[in-house]
Amino acid sequence: AQSVTQPDIHITVSEGASLELRCNYSYGATPYLFWYVQSPGQGLQLLLKYFSGDTLVQGIKGFEAEFKRSQSSFNLRKPSVHWSDAAEYFCAVGDTSGTYKYIFGTGTRLKVLA
Protein backbone atom coordinates (compact mmCIF):
# COMPACT_ATOMS: atom_id res chain seq x y z
CA ALA A 1 0.00 0.00 0.00
CA GLN A 2 1.09 3.52 -0.66
CA SER A 3 2.32 5.57 2.26
CA VAL A 4 4.04 8.84 2.95
CA THR A 5 6.26 9.45 5.94
CA GLN A 6 7.34 12.79 7.26
CA PRO A 7 9.61 11.74 10.12
CA ASP A 8 9.89 15.17 11.74
CA ILE A 9 6.76 16.36 13.51
CA HIS A 10 8.33 19.65 14.59
CA ILE A 11 11.39 21.51 13.33
CA THR A 12 12.81 24.75 14.70
CA VAL A 13 15.31 26.84 12.77
CA SER A 14 16.70 30.34 13.14
CA GLU A 15 15.79 32.97 10.61
CA GLY A 16 18.36 32.98 7.83
CA ALA A 17 19.36 29.36 8.39
CA SER A 18 18.89 26.67 5.79
CA LEU A 19 16.00 24.24 5.95
CA GLU A 20 15.42 20.67 4.86
CA LEU A 21 12.13 18.87 5.48
CA ARG A 22 12.14 15.15 4.89
CA CYS A 23 9.59 13.10 2.99
CA ASN A 24 9.78 9.39 2.23
CA TYR A 25 7.21 7.45 0.29
CA SER A 26 6.35 3.88 -0.38
CA TYR A 27 5.06 3.21 -3.86
CA GLY A 28 5.64 0.63 -6.56
CA ALA A 29 6.16 3.01 -9.44
CA THR A 30 7.22 6.61 -9.81
CA PRO A 31 4.46 8.63 -8.22
CA TYR A 32 3.47 12.20 -8.61
CA LEU A 33 4.92 14.15 -5.69
CA PHE A 34 3.84 17.39 -4.09
CA TRP A 35 4.69 19.72 -1.26
CA TYR A 36 2.02 21.94 0.27
CA VAL A 37 2.17 24.58 2.99
CA GLN A 38 -0.59 25.42 5.45
CA SER A 39 -0.82 28.44 7.73
CA PRO A 40 -2.90 27.98 10.91
CA GLY A 41 -6.61 27.71 10.19
CA GLN A 42 -6.10 28.04 6.45
CA GLY A 43 -6.21 25.84 3.40
CA LEU A 44 -3.22 24.29 1.71
CA GLN A 45 -1.10 26.08 -0.85
CA LEU A 46 0.92 24.18 -3.43
CA LEU A 47 4.65 24.87 -3.17
CA LEU A 48 5.91 22.58 -5.90
CA LYS A 49 5.26 19.36 -7.77
CA TYR A 50 7.15 16.58 -9.50
CA PHE A 51 5.68 14.53 -12.31
CA SER A 52 8.71 13.49 -14.35
CA GLY A 53 11.95 14.80 -15.83
CA ASP A 54 14.46 16.89 -13.91
CA THR A 55 14.62 15.55 -10.39
CA LEU A 56 15.31 18.96 -8.86
CA VAL A 57 12.16 21.08 -8.94
CA GLN A 58 11.81 24.71 -8.09
CA GLY A 59 8.74 26.06 -6.40
CA ILE A 60 7.31 29.24 -5.05
CA LYS A 61 8.68 31.26 -2.13
CA GLY A 62 12.24 30.11 -2.82
CA PHE A 63 11.61 26.44 -2.09
CA GLU A 64 13.02 23.51 -4.02
CA ALA A 65 12.76 19.76 -3.71
CA GLU A 66 14.76 16.86 -5.02
CA PHE A 67 13.33 13.53 -6.07
CA LYS A 68 15.67 10.63 -5.26
CA ARG A 69 14.30 7.39 -6.60
CA SER A 70 16.94 5.23 -4.91
CA GLN A 71 15.99 6.63 -1.51
CA SER A 72 12.24 6.99 -2.19
CA SER A 73 12.55 10.54 -0.95
CA PHE A 74 11.35 13.97 -1.97
CA ASN A 75 12.89 16.38 0.52
CA LEU A 76 12.01 20.05 0.59
CA ARG A 77 14.77 22.64 0.96
CA LYS A 78 15.21 26.37 1.33
CA PRO A 79 18.62 28.03 1.60
CA SER A 80 17.55 30.85 3.92
CA VAL A 81 14.40 30.72 6.01
CA HIS A 82 12.26 33.78 6.64
CA TRP A 83 10.03 34.27 9.68
CA SER A 84 7.00 34.13 7.38
CA ASP A 85 7.88 30.52 6.48
CA ALA A 86 6.60 29.35 9.86
CA ALA A 87 3.74 27.01 9.00
CA GLU A 88 2.92 23.35 8.57
CA TYR A 89 4.27 21.52 5.54
CA PHE A 90 2.72 18.49 3.93
CA CYS A 91 4.21 16.07 1.47
CA ALA A 92 1.76 14.21 -0.77
CA VAL A 93 1.96 11.34 -3.19
CA GLY A 94 -0.39 11.01 -6.14
CA ASP A 95 -1.31 7.54 -7.27
CA THR A 96 -0.48 7.10 -10.95
CA SER A 97 -1.84 3.61 -11.33
CA GLY A 98 -5.57 4.11 -11.40
CA THR A 99 -7.25 5.91 -8.54
CA TYR A 100 -5.20 9.10 -8.92
CA LYS A 101 -5.85 9.86 -5.28
CA TYR A 102 -3.44 11.73 -3.08
CA ILE A 103 -1.92 10.29 0.06
CA PHE A 104 -0.74 12.96 2.51
CA GLY A 105 1.96 12.77 5.10
CA THR A 106 1.15 13.79 8.66
CA GLY A 107 2.93 17.10 8.30
CA THR A 108 5.95 18.90 9.73
CA ARG A 109 5.39 22.04 11.75
CA LEU A 110 8.12 24.61 11.22
CA LYS A 111 8.96 27.20 13.83
CA VAL A 112 11.29 30.05 12.95
CA LEU A 113 13.29 31.84 15.63
CA ALA A 114 14.02 35.51 15.15
Add this chain to the structure above:
Amino acid sequence: DGGITQSPKYLFRKEGQNVTLSCEQNLNHDAMYWYRQDPGQGLRLIYYSQIVNDFQKGDIAEGYSVSREKKESFPLTVTSAQKNPTAFYLCASSRDRVRGEQYFGPGTRLTVT
Protein backbone atom coordinates in the same frame (compact mmCIF):
# COMPACT_ATOMS: atom_id res chain seq x y z
CA ASP B 1 -10.20 35.97 -9.19
CA GLY B 2 -10.60 32.24 -9.59
CA GLY B 3 -10.62 30.06 -6.56
CA ILE B 4 -12.43 27.83 -4.14
CA THR B 5 -14.76 29.14 -1.49
CA GLN B 6 -15.95 27.27 1.55
CA SER B 7 -18.61 28.50 3.88
CA PRO B 8 -18.99 29.04 6.66
CA LYS B 9 -15.53 29.35 8.18
CA TYR B 10 -16.77 28.11 11.55
CA LEU B 11 -19.79 25.92 12.15
CA PHE B 12 -21.30 24.75 15.41
CA ARG B 13 -23.91 22.01 15.73
CA LYS B 14 -25.52 19.91 18.36
CA GLU B 15 -24.96 16.18 18.36
CA GLY B 16 -27.58 14.34 16.33
CA GLN B 17 -28.05 17.07 13.73
CA ASN B 18 -27.03 16.79 10.10
CA VAL B 19 -24.98 19.69 8.75
CA THR B 20 -24.01 20.65 5.21
CA LEU B 21 -20.71 22.28 4.31
CA SER B 22 -20.53 24.33 1.17
CA CYS B 23 -17.78 24.19 -1.46
CA GLU B 24 -17.86 26.26 -4.65
CA GLN B 25 -15.18 26.67 -7.31
CA ASN B 26 -14.96 28.96 -10.32
CA LEU B 27 -11.81 27.39 -11.77
CA ASN B 28 -13.77 25.27 -14.24
CA HIS B 29 -12.17 22.18 -12.72
CA ASP B 30 -13.72 18.79 -13.34
CA ALA B 31 -12.52 17.01 -10.20
CA MET B 32 -13.43 17.98 -6.65
CA TYR B 33 -12.49 16.46 -3.30
CA TRP B 34 -13.38 16.58 0.37
CA TYR B 35 -10.78 15.96 3.06
CA ARG B 36 -10.92 15.80 6.79
CA GLN B 37 -7.97 17.10 8.81
CA ASP B 38 -7.31 16.14 12.42
CA PRO B 39 -4.24 17.15 14.41
CA GLY B 40 -1.31 14.83 13.75
CA GLN B 41 -3.14 12.82 11.10
CA GLY B 42 -2.63 14.74 7.92
CA LEU B 43 -5.49 14.85 5.44
CA ARG B 44 -7.84 11.96 4.86
CA LEU B 45 -10.04 11.68 1.78
CA ILE B 46 -13.78 11.54 2.40
CA TYR B 47 -15.30 11.70 -1.09
CA TYR B 48 -14.23 12.75 -4.54
CA SER B 49 -15.98 13.53 -7.79
CA GLN B 50 -14.52 13.47 -11.27
CA ILE B 51 -17.52 14.77 -13.19
CA VAL B 52 -21.00 16.08 -12.55
CA ASN B 53 -23.46 13.53 -11.16
CA ASP B 54 -20.68 11.13 -10.27
CA PHE B 55 -18.72 10.66 -7.05
CA GLN B 56 -16.75 7.97 -5.24
CA LYS B 57 -16.09 7.16 -1.63
CA GLY B 58 -12.70 7.94 -0.25
CA ASP B 59 -11.00 6.34 2.70
CA ILE B 60 -13.33 7.58 5.44
CA ALA B 61 -16.76 8.03 3.81
CA GLU B 62 -18.86 6.52 6.60
CA GLY B 63 -21.21 9.09 8.10
CA TYR B 64 -20.82 11.53 5.21
CA SER B 65 -22.72 12.16 1.99
CA VAL B 66 -22.13 14.38 -1.05
CA SER B 67 -23.79 15.51 -4.25
CA ARG B 68 -22.42 16.91 -7.50
CA GLU B 69 -25.33 18.42 -9.40
CA LYS B 70 -23.28 21.29 -10.80
CA LYS B 71 -19.67 21.43 -11.91
CA GLU B 72 -19.00 24.35 -9.59
CA SER B 73 -20.47 22.90 -6.42
CA PHE B 74 -19.68 19.88 -4.24
CA PRO B 75 -21.47 20.13 -0.87
CA LEU B 76 -20.65 17.75 1.95
CA THR B 77 -23.24 16.62 4.50
CA VAL B 78 -22.01 15.41 7.84
CA THR B 79 -24.73 13.14 9.13
CA SER B 80 -25.60 12.14 12.67
CA ALA B 81 -24.08 8.74 11.88
CA GLN B 82 -20.57 10.23 11.87
CA LYS B 83 -19.18 9.20 15.24
CA ASN B 84 -16.63 11.97 15.66
CA PRO B 85 -17.53 14.86 13.35
CA THR B 86 -15.58 17.64 15.02
CA ALA B 87 -12.72 18.43 12.63
CA PHE B 88 -11.38 20.80 10.01
CA TYR B 89 -12.83 20.10 6.57
CA LEU B 90 -11.05 21.02 3.37
CA CYS B 91 -12.42 21.07 -0.14
CA ALA B 92 -10.14 20.87 -3.16
CA SER B 93 -10.40 20.79 -6.93
CA SER B 94 -8.16 19.87 -9.83
CA ARG B 95 -8.27 20.45 -13.55
CA ASP B 96 -7.22 16.95 -14.39
CA ARG B 97 -7.43 14.14 -11.90
CA VAL B 98 -4.59 12.34 -13.61
CA ARG B 99 -1.91 15.03 -13.70
CA GLY B 100 -3.56 18.05 -12.17
CA GLU B 101 -2.43 19.39 -8.87
CA GLN B 102 -5.12 20.01 -6.29
CA TYR B 103 -6.11 23.49 -5.19
CA PHE B 104 -7.59 23.93 -1.76
CA GLY B 105 -10.25 26.12 -0.24
CA PRO B 106 -9.78 27.90 3.11
CA GLY B 107 -11.55 25.18 5.08
CA THR B 108 -14.49 24.92 7.49
CA ARG B 109 -13.98 24.13 11.15
CA LEU B 110 -16.92 22.10 12.41
CA THR B 111 -17.55 21.70 16.11
CA VAL B 112 -20.23 19.31 17.30
CA THR B 113 -21.19 19.29 20.97
